[in-house]
Amino acid sequence: MYKAPGRSQRTGITLFQLLGMFPDEEAAERWFEAQRWPTGERACPKCGCMRTSRVESRKPMPFWCRDCRSYFSLKTGTVMADSNLSLRTWALGIYLMATNLKGVSSMKLHRDLGVSQPTAWFMAQRLREGLPFATEKMEGIVEVDETYVGGKESNKHFRKKLHVVGGTQGKATVMGAKERGGKVFARPLGWEPGETLAGFVHETVEAGETVYTDDHGAYRSLKNTYRHASVKHSVSEYVNGQAHTNGIESFWALLKRGYHGTFHKMSRKHLHRYVTEFAARHNLRSLDTLEQMQVMARSMEGRRIKYRELIV
Ligand SMILES: [Zn+2]
Numbered sequence: 001m002y003k004a005p006g007r008s009q010r011t012g013i014t015l016f017q018l019l020g021m022f023p024d025e026e027a028a029e030r031w032f033e034a035q036r037w038p039t040g041e042r043a044c045p046k047c048g049c050m051r052t053s054r055v056e057s058r059k060p061m062p063f064w065c066r067d068c069r070s071y072f073s074l075k076t077g078t079v080m081a082d083s084n085l086s087l088r089t090w091a092l093g094i095y096l097m098a099t100n101l102k103g104v105s106s107m108k109l110h111r112d113l114g115v116s117q118p119t120a121w122f123m124a125q126r127l128r129e130g131l132p133f134a135t136e137k138m139e140g141i142v143e144v145d146e147t148y149v150g151g152k153e154s155n156k157h158f159r160k161k162l163h164v165v166g167g168t169q170g171k172a173t174v175m176g177a178k179e180r181g182g183k184v185f186a187r188p189l190g191w192e193p194g195e196t197l198a199g200f201v202h203e204t205v206e207a208g209e210t211v212y213t214d215d216h217g218a219y220r221s222l223k224n225t226y227r228h229a230s231v232k233h234s235v236s237e238y239v240n241g242q243a244h245t246n247g248i249e250s251f252w253a254l255l256k257r258g259y260h261g262t263f264h265k266m267s268r269k270h271l272h273r274y275v276t277e278f279a280a281r282h283n284l285r286s287l288d289t290l291e292q293m294q295v296m297a298r299s300m301e302g303r304r305i306k307y308r309e310l311i312v
Helices: 015-021 025-036 087-099 106-113 117-129 156-162 197-204 217-224 246-263 268-283 289-299 307-311
Strands: 052-054 063-065 070-072 141-149 172-179 184-188 210-214 227-231
Touching (some): 015 087, 025 289, 087 106, 087 268, 172 197, 197 217, 217 227, 246 268
Parallel strands (some): 141 210, 210 227
Antiparallel strands (some): 141 172
């Protein structure tokens, strides 16, 4: 668990510095290459072997694997796969996603990067798909809370299809856990059929740790596995000794500012990606902007998302 340093300790970068880093496509290529193969040893994205070479003509692609006899580029095997956008465009997209605390809309990418709006939308979804997320179970004091996101119109068809449970007035339930002073993990509930609030906690928090929640009845069983205390939100109690959920609630506040201020809506189908975007920014918040961009570029590898997976 890390401690987030104060704002003053983080170093941002100016647009001048950013454009100085990526003056042309070649510079962007060098940057992505340094993130992906920091030791200079290239691994083939298809077979994993190291016997690869640079193709001087760059045709059809800049790298070639001698073992599986296939060509690859810096985009192969990442969320950028098969994209016609320049690496420079991707680098600037990473910057925008890292630095816009209330989220980056496809309209902003469209305007700032000069790509069409549909392309910008696809790019934003791919960037979200490539973001790092917390994979280790949480320890120490963990605040768990649920919130409701979504418009007024209820989409019964969708709810039925994805087994979204617990929502009110057509809203989706989003579950979140936050290590006190540390990372956040959040995602829509019902991503897996039959998932419960308590089930989310078991999956996210190490057994035996301290868990604080509100007094929702669904959390009652947690006392069997955790040191569990709750605050009675239903009677307007917000702090019960050390037990409060103010940290995760601040996270919800930011998510909702993004919802209302940036996106206006987050479709159910893509809600998990928007939530991941906010959690990733939270979890990287103690790093300098440049480090955030590096982490994001590295985590794009091994993920893949196709346009038809997004639209069907
Ligand atoms: Zn290979």
